[in-house]
Amino acid sequence: MNDTDRLRIQRRFELLQGDICAGLEQLDGSGRFSEDIWERPGGGGGRSRIIAGKLIEKGGVGFSAVHGVVPDKMATILQADVDEKFFATGVSIVLHPHNPWLPIIHMNVRYFEMDNGNYWFGGGIDLTPHYIFAEEAIHFHKQLKEICDRFEPDAYLKFKATADDYFYIPHRKETRGVGGIFFDHLKARDGMTKSQIEDFVFSVGNAFVSIYQNAVENNRDRAFIEEQIQWQRLRRGRYAEFNLVYDRGTKFGLETDGRAESILMSLPPLAAWEYNHQVQNGSLEQFTLEHLRKGIDWINYSLAD
């Protein structure tokens, strides 16, 4: 346990939330974040920030720093004893854009520490386009690779594969989107200090706004029709399915009696379910479904395909 580390990391996440919100307000051009401060009965609390703007239909940027005694349901996951004390802090974001041509984006960066001195960093960033455009998926992954390459040579491939596995909807046999990077249990080891890991986690966090800016700039003013809005709503339905059925953070939060409104900030403003919806051959919708699978090497993806 290291109180200086805790406080510094918590403070950095708090500042990161502020920076990201400021950046997103600028990117949105009209929306302003409102905020809710909440307390966790068992210890700690958070600050949930919500935006509904011109670009972003529903966005949430949450910061939390919670502590307390490890709940029963967490003990196994945390490899901890039931009476041990923990501390957890981080920033979590989901943005649902109005325009169906633009992607949903998600980021989470977090730090966890047990009173026995054990700690780790975790997080990730992934993109869920309603319509997949290869150029944008490539560009998204190249930006993530660049951040990972500065950390460790094999980090991108490892974290990309973890994201492919994690953001997968088994009952739909499709990935949630074009993936990204996902990492957990990062701690000091041979040739890697805690401070280097912290730097990596914050470089992911600090890159968020520019990554989303790049993901939306080409299509933010692209016109759309009602059919494309309906497609967006169907894809958002899948997003809700993933989050409610599989997402560990969501399940963990709900099972440990977390603040439902903050945990479920990630859910879409409006989602649709149609029985057995079919897409047309050769359509953009079909292209999208064909690219919702694991193991696509977006860095070396050939646009000639």
Place this chain on the structure above:
Amino acid sequence: MNDTDRLRIQRRFELLQGDICAGLEQLDGSGRFSEDIWERPGGGGGRSRIIAGKLIEKGGVGFSAVHGVVPDKMATILQADVDEKFFATGVSIVLHPHNPWLPIIHMNVRYFEMDNGNYWFGGGIDLTPHYIFAEEAIHFHKQLKEICDRFEPDAYLKFKATADDYFYIPHRKETRGVGGIFFDHLKARDGMTKSQIEDFVFSVGNAFVSIYQNAVENNRDRAFIEEQIQWQRLRRGRYAEFNLVYDRGTKFGLETDGRAESILMSLPPLAAWEYNHQVQNGSLEQFTLEHLRKGIDWINYSLAD
């Protein structure tokens, strides 16, 4: 094991699906069911019937009769060995009406049998009004009580309490709707034959159309405004949360690699999530939220309250 029982019960469920669909088409007045026949790779299959009409925005009436070897994930729940064989058949319904003044309704009736001779019936019927009207909740429960009273004197109270416990959303601290009846593991015991239980299950099934008819007749032509549609979508969001996070049938189906489109027929056509939505004091929305709790004695509910 009793092949005659199996075949008869399966056939009765198949006929029940047909009767209910015919009744619902008449009630709807314009919609017609389409159907999908599907096969289960492990054995058996089903017939999913879907309607989109004037009254019913999205409705599904599913019949299935499946058999095979007990999957790993089922063994504990079924108190069975992994290599045992099972047979399961039943009818499952969810109707989402267009008009927000009308309730969502759900019914499930099922029969389960192991090759070792163990068997049980299960099912239930529950109502999820977007707007709760006490008179209608009372009338709904009185109809269920009448059916239960013909079966066993204490059945209604027992099955009503089970429904209250089952259709509960812990993270929202609210029930899914005004409840109904829910029962499982019904088998012959002192003073109760298998055939009497079968009769009870089919009296629940056969009452479905008239129960829904009574639940919609007062308000089916009642005008509504955009705010009420948005409230309906928010309530549908909670319905999706219950089904995806807690519903045992849904989880079981998804985990055992069931047919996703049939399992998720229950999801609403369009659902909304707003961050921290608040209702006005004294509004119908507030009345609704106040009555989404366990243990309301609808039979003796005083309208003077």
